Structure formats: structure tokens, C-alpha cells
Amino acid sequence: MSAVTRLFLSSTRPTGALKFIRATFATQPGSKEHIESLIKDKKLVVFMKGTPDAPQCGFSNAVVQILRFHGVNEFDSYNVLQDENVRQGIKDYSNWPTIPQVYINGEFIGGTDIMIEMHKNGELIEELEKIGIRSDLLDNPDKQA
Amino acid sequence: MPHTADEIKEKLQKALEASYLEVEDLSDGCGAKFQAIIVSKKFEGKPLLQRHRLVNSVLEEEMKSIHAFSQKTLTPEQWEKQQQQ
Numbered sequence: 001m002s003a004v005t006r007l008f009l010s011s012t013r014p015t016g017a018l019k020f021i022r023a024t025f026a027t028q029p030g031s032k033e034h035i036e037s038l039i040k041d042k043k044l045v046v047f048m049k050g051t052p053d054a055p056q057c058g059f060s061n062a063v064v065q066i067l068r069f070h071g072v073n074e075f076d077s078y079n080v081l082q083d084e085n086v087r088q089g090i091k092d093y094s095n096w097p098t099i100p101q102v103y104i105n106g107e108f109i110g111g112t113d114i115m116i117e118m119h120k121n122g123e124l125i126e127e128l129e130k131i132g133i134r135s136d137l138l139d140n141p142d143k144q145a
Numbered sequence: 146m147p148h149t150a151d152e153i154k155e156k157l158q159k160a161l162e163a164s165y166l167e168v169e170d171l172s173d174g175c176g177a178k179f180q181a182i183i184v185s186k187k188f189e190g191k192p193l194l195q196r197h198r199l200v201n202s203v204l205e206e207e208m209k210s211i212h213a214f215s216q217k218t219l220t221p222e223q224w225e226k227q228q229q230q
């Protein structure tokens with residue numbers, strides 16, 4: 001690792017991108033170990049196309065918007081468009097063919113369809129509760145999109 | 146090899162003995178996209194993720210060339226309820 005890289009890694013507050021870089025240096029990108037290091041002990045992780053602030057796919061955006069609607073803005077996210085190894089690796093890991101992919105407590109929850117269904121039937125509020133997040137909808141049940 | 150909505154519909158019908166099935170072709174510049182509503186007794190007792198995985202396994206071959214696939218999976222009971230709303 002170069003001195004510049006070491007400086008960069010040590011001086012900035014850990015963000016998703018930083019953890020990603022660290023993990024990438026440590027293990028083979030996209031491998032089972034790598035993916036596990038990204039989701040282990042994490043409450044909520046989303047593998048998507050683009051970033052939460054700039055999604056690059058309607059389906060990925062839908063997941064971000066649903067989470068936002070529930071008041072969830074803090075979560076780890078990884079842009080699979082930045083690394084083909086991760087893009088394929090995450091599909092192999094979960095044995096799920098599409099992006100986005102949502103993980104809660106290291107467990108694969110599903111993609112966009114499932115998030116939409118869970119949002120509609122109240123299951124998402126329950127899942128969030130399990131990880132200690134109180135959905136906005138509990139305080140604002142009539143909230144409109 | 147591009148797939149048609151009818152081919153997908155047939156495969157799902159056979160494998161899942163669907164009591165109601167709708168497959169829409171929404172393909173655009175991005176690639177092959179399909180949207181499906183599948184009502185089948187085989188979904189009973191299965192949580193959402195398992196239902197979707199079941200459908201994914203039926204369409205394993207097709208999935209390789211499909212860019213996006215949206216699915217609503219319902220049991221006959223859930224479908225009935227929805228129709229009444």
C-alpha cells in the first residue's frame with residue numbers, strides 16, 4: 001500500500017466506500033469471504049447500482065426510496081457497478097440473480113419486489129424493529145409518498 | 146436467445162400449476178424485462194423469499210439473459226382477497 005493510500009485510509013472517517021477499499025485490499029474482491037466481511041455484523045446493507053444519493057437503476061432507486069420513506073437513511077451501501085467481481089460475487093453468494101440485494105444482520109432479505117411487498121404488508125416495519133430501527137411510519141401512519 | 150412472454154408464461158404454468166398467471170413484456174433499451182403475477186397453490190406456506198427463489202429456479206435458464214424480472218407471488222387465497230378489494 002502506498003503512503004498516500006495509507007494516509008487516505010487513516011485520515012478519513014470510515015464510510016461504505018472506505019470499508020470497501022479496505023476489504024478489497026484484504027481479500028479477493030467478490031469472493032465469499034469478501035462479501036461476508038461486508039455484511040457480517042452489519043444491521044443493514046444494500047448492494048445496488050449507483051449510490052443512495054445517485055441511484056443508477058429504477059429498481060435500486062426503489063429500494064432506497066422505500067428505506068427513506070421509513071426514515072432509514074443510515075445504511076451501508078455498495079455500488080456494484082464499480083466492481084464487476086462484486087457484482088457477480090454478490091449474486092453467487094446469495095444465489096440470487098439480480099441487483100439490488102438487501103441484507104439485514106448479515107442475512108439476505110431479497111430484492112426490490114420483496115422490499116415492496118414487505119413495505120406494503122407491514123413486514124418491513126417488523127424487520128427494521130428487529131435491528132433497532134423505528135420506522136417513521138409508526139409515528140406517521142398516514143404518511144404519503 | 147431472446148425469450149418471449151409466452152414462453153415464460155408456459156414454463157411457469159407447467160412448473161407451478163398456476164391458477165392465474167400474467168406475464169408482461171416490458172423490455173426496453175436496457176434489455177429484456179418482464180413483469181409477472183403468479184398465483185399458485187405451491188406458494189402456500191412459503192415466505193416471500195422462498196416463493197421468489199422457486200420462480201427463479203423455474204426460470205434459471207431464462208434468467209441468464211433477462212435483464213430484469215419483477216414478480217408478484219400470491220396464493221389462491223391471497224389472490225381472492227386482493228380481487229375483492
